[in-house]
Amino acid sequence: MKCKRCREKAEVALRAHNAAFCRPCYLGYFRRQVERAIEGARMFTKDERLLLAVSGGKDSLALWDVLAELGYDVTGFYLAQGIGEYSALSRTKVEAFAATRGFRLEIGDLEQEGPGLAVPDVARLTRRPSCSACGTLKRYSFDRAAHAGGFDVLVTGHNLDDEAARLLGNVLRWQTDHLARQRPVLEPTHPKFVRKVKPLYLLSEYETAVYAFMRGIDYVVDECPNSVGATQLVYKEALNRLEAESPGTKQSFVREFVRRVQPALAEPAIAEHTDPNACVRCGMPAWGELCGFCRLVDEVTTKRARRTSAAPAA
Numbered sequence: 001m002k003c004k005r006c007r008e009k010a011e012v013a014l015r016a017h018n019a020a021f022c023r024p025c026y027l028g029y030f031r032r033q034v035e036r037a038i039e040g041a042r043m044f045t046k047d048e049r050l051l052l053a054v055s056g057g058k059d060s061l062a063l064w065d066v067l068a069e070l071g072y073d074v075t076g077f078y079l080a081q082g083i084g085e086y087s088a089l090s091r092t093k094v095e096a097f098a099a100t101r102g103f104r105l106e107i108g109d110l111e112q113e114g115p116g117l118a119v120p121d122v123a124r125l126t127r128r129p130s131c132s133a134c135g136t137l138k139r140y141s142f143d144r145a146a147h148a149g150g151f152d153v154l155v156t157g158h159n160l161d162d163e164a165a166r167l168l169g170n171v172l173r174w175q176t177d178h179l180a181r182q183r184p185v186l187e188p189t190h191p192k193f194v195r196k197v198k199p200l201y202l203l204s205e206y207e208t209a210v211y212a213f214m215r216g217i218d219y220v221v222d223e224c225p226n227s228v229g230a231t232q233l234v235y236k237e238a239l240n241r242l243e244a245e246s247p248g249t250k251q252s253f254v255r256e257f258v259r260r261v262q263p264a265l266a267e268p269a270i271a272e273h274t275d276p277n278a279c280v281r282c283g284m285p286a287w288g289e290l291c292g293f294c295r296l297v298d299e300v301t302t303k304r305a306r307r308t309s310a311a312p313a314a
């Protein structure tokens with residue numbers, strides 16, 4: 001098998017693109033794909049300051065590497081979620097990655113927030129599924145860090161597989177309001193939100209893993225323990241079966257949705273959409289008096305106080 005570009009021996013084959021590349025040409029191909037996504041969807045420019053949410057997984061670290069290579073002004077933001085070994089390991093990997101490359105890194109720690117907001121504790125106390133508690137805490141923490149640091153854009157490492165699985169889930173339930181907002185660039189709807197973008201939305205998990213491997217990026221291979229059994233994984237498996245039968249399915253599913261369907265769904269949604277107001281406590285965007293994060297903090301504080309007062313004296 002020969003490289004499509006230079007005819008040297010190829011190291012990786014991409015069935016979806018009917019192409020094979022040697023290592024240097026693959027790295028160039030990957031960077032160009034990211035650049036094309038950024039420019040094609042007008043995600044950001046080199047004059048803007050980017051905050052990249054990094055988890056320690058291959059996608060966010062590969063994206064950090066590419067954005068820095070391409071000369072963007074990017075700072076990483078890692079949120080420690082308090083999920084046992086997984087969080088400890090991912091933090092170590094992120095810190096080592098940033099330190100060896102001299103990249104700027106900010107760290108948030110949920111255990112140190114308010115009444116102590118480690119995901120497993122919040123989930124147990126509020127009887128929410130872990131991923132629901134985690135989602136609220138992550139979204140808020142990223143939005144707040146981007147606003148507080150004066151960043152222009154919040155970047156995430158969602159890849160093609162993530163986006164295709166999310167799209168399939170939204171289509172299967174015809175969640176038109178979610179579909180109307182599923183796009184690679186989301187403009188802010190509140191002065192304390194910044195633009196949100198996903199430069200890897202057309203690059204598969206496999207392509208990112210190959211890039212990370214070729215660049216010698218040391219990432220957390222294990223997924224978060226709470227992802228086991230998540231519906232999202234079932235959708236990913238189904239999509240992988242379709243992809244194996246018909247390479248390119250995931251790409252066209254997501255790309256054509258964004259190009260042809262999403263704009264049509266967004267029109268009426270914009271008309272009906274109400275922008276958030278400000279949380280009376282923290283000032284961040286909220287749809288009621290308090291934002292979701294402050295409501296969660298209240299619930300954790302109350303439930304923890306009840307438990308403490310109910311506990312027998314030692």
Ligand code: SF4
Nearest residue numbers: 130131134224226227
């Ligand atoms: S799998 Fe769930 S708990 Fe784990 S990081 Fe993702 S959203 Fe959070």
Ligand SMILES: [Zn+2]
Nearest residue numbers: 003006022025
């Ligand atoms: Zn080549």
Ligand SMILES: [Zn+2]
Nearest residue numbers: 279282291294
């Ligand atoms: Zn609030």
